[in-house]
Structures are given as structure tokens and as C-alpha cells.
Amino acid sequence: MVQKFKENWQISRNWQLIFPLLGLIGLGYSSFKLATLIFNNQITITLVIAAVIFYILLKLTLIIFEKLEKKWAVNYRWELISIFLVFATTGSSSMFVSRPLIKMMGINKENLPTFAYWVLYIVIGFIFYQILLVLIGWIFGQYKFFWDFEKKMLRRFGFKCFAD
Template identity: 45%
Template sequence: MNAFKERWEIKNNWQLIFPLLGIVGLLYTAYILANKVISAFINNSDNNLLYYILLAVGIGVFFFIMLRFFLWCFKKLEGKWVTNYRWEIISIFIVFALTGTSSVRIARPLLELVGFTPTLFPEGFFGSLLYWFIRIIIILPLYQILLIIFGALLGQFKFFWEFEKKMLKRMHIIK
């Protein structure tokens, strides 16, 4: 445990919450992916043992692949992102995950609240394209707001405030 704390520059025990949340998030994502993939091939209507075995293997495989990917991302971003401790990079990844998921989940009810539903648009490719175009237009500002909110809640307000300013400058919205 001391080696883990030293590697991630964890000085206080409360900071262990971020690696724990990261691992739980990876396990949940691995479960979702494995369940989707395996359900496409095997029906689990009768509590099939093969389904559960493949699900466990799938979770392990997806977890391992995603863990290796995110550790690679940590190495690449560690020099680019200005943080005081390595564990803060984990909290930044958690903020991005929460923000992305939340903005996508909130956009649909917001659209329905103002009367935009997929059935409102004409059938076919262009109706579907129009709906998704409007949904993405709603998601973009929502994402920016949620990024600051979740960043503040997880103690990374300064990082995300600078991130937002840099993004808005690139979009030529501010100078």
C-alpha cells in the first residue's frame, strides 16, 4: 500500500478516494461493455451459466484493456497537465467521465421539455440527423457548465477554469 501511495503521490488517506473511484468506474464500464457484447450473442433469459462465465471473462478483459489505456494516457498527459500531485490526474479523468455521461443523459430530457422528440422530426436519415444535430447543440454548452461544476466538486476548479478559458480562446469566443 505504501508503494501505491508513493507512486500516486498520496499524502493523506482521504486522497485514496480518487483511485478507488477510478477503479470502481472502470469496473462498471467494463461490466456495461461486456454485458452489451455478450448479450448480442447469448440470451440470458434462463440464467445461462455460460453467459455468466463469459460476462466475468469479458469484464476482466475490458477492465484490463481500459486500465492499460488509461495508464498510458496518464503518462502522456502528466507532462501537459499542470497538477501538484499525480492523484489529481485521476480526479481530472473522473470529472471528464462524469461530465460526459451527465451531459448526454441530461440533454434528452431537456429536449423533451421544450418539445423536441425524435418523433417530431420526419422519418429517415435527415430527420434523425436533424434531431441529433439539435441534441449536440444542446450538449455543448451543457458540457461546459457541468465541467466547471464537477471540477469544483472534485477539487479541480482551477484546472478546469483554465481548461475552459483555453478552449473558449481556441473557439474565438473570448480573446
């Protein structure tokens, strides 16, 4: 069973199993959190709902993997999991990093109009997202993918200095 799993995800070394394991743990955690939003008080029903959500999200994720495997140039299927983990980690990390910076700059809802505060919050978060995307991609062994992804995104925003 493990050998078939390794073959399906093109895993050649045991350390690569960390990516499917982290993916399943993240998917399980997300499923449980969604289930607690629906049935917070009853643990048995919550666990059953979490299992159903887990199954649905797993099937959806595998469909997305099939489509993205063709679109993104990856050498191995397990790299898709690594890429998804980078996107997930970067999204929450950028807000985690930018929140204290915004406070240090003295930006808050009391001294700015609400619209201006949220625009600045999103812009600063977006800047840190771009930096962290490449950094966390490097940590997960996907530097080339995310640097190319970053250059493509910056070109779309009109930064012609990243043209190949």
C-alpha cells in the same frame, strides 16, 4: 503495499484514496459492461473476459496517464484520476440534463426533421457540457484546471473575450 501505492500516486492524505478507488470501480464496471456485450448468457466466461478487458484498459489508462501528466500541469498524480472522473461524469450528465430541457421546449423527432433534431440535441448538450464541466470540476476539487481548460476551448471557438 498500501504505502507503495500512496507513494506512487503521490497521495499524502487518506481521503485522496477515493480517486483511485472510484477509478478502479469505474474501470471494473466498464469492463464488465463490455464483457456482457460479448458473452451475455454465460457468467463465468463473462467474468473472465471482464478481467482481461479490465487488465487491458488499466494498462492503457496508465500509459495515457504518463503522457498527460507531462502535458497537463497537475501537482499530484492522483489528480489525473480526478480529472478523468470529471470528464466521465460530465459527459453523461450533460445528456441527462439536456434531454428533459429538449422535451420541455417541445423539440422532438416528430415536429422536426431528424437532422435538425440531432443538431439541436448536440448543441444543447454541448452547452450544458461546458457549464457542467466547470461545476463538476469544482466539486472534484479541480476548478482551476477546468476553468483554464474551458477558456482555452472557448478561445478555439473564436470567443476572444477569454484571452489571457
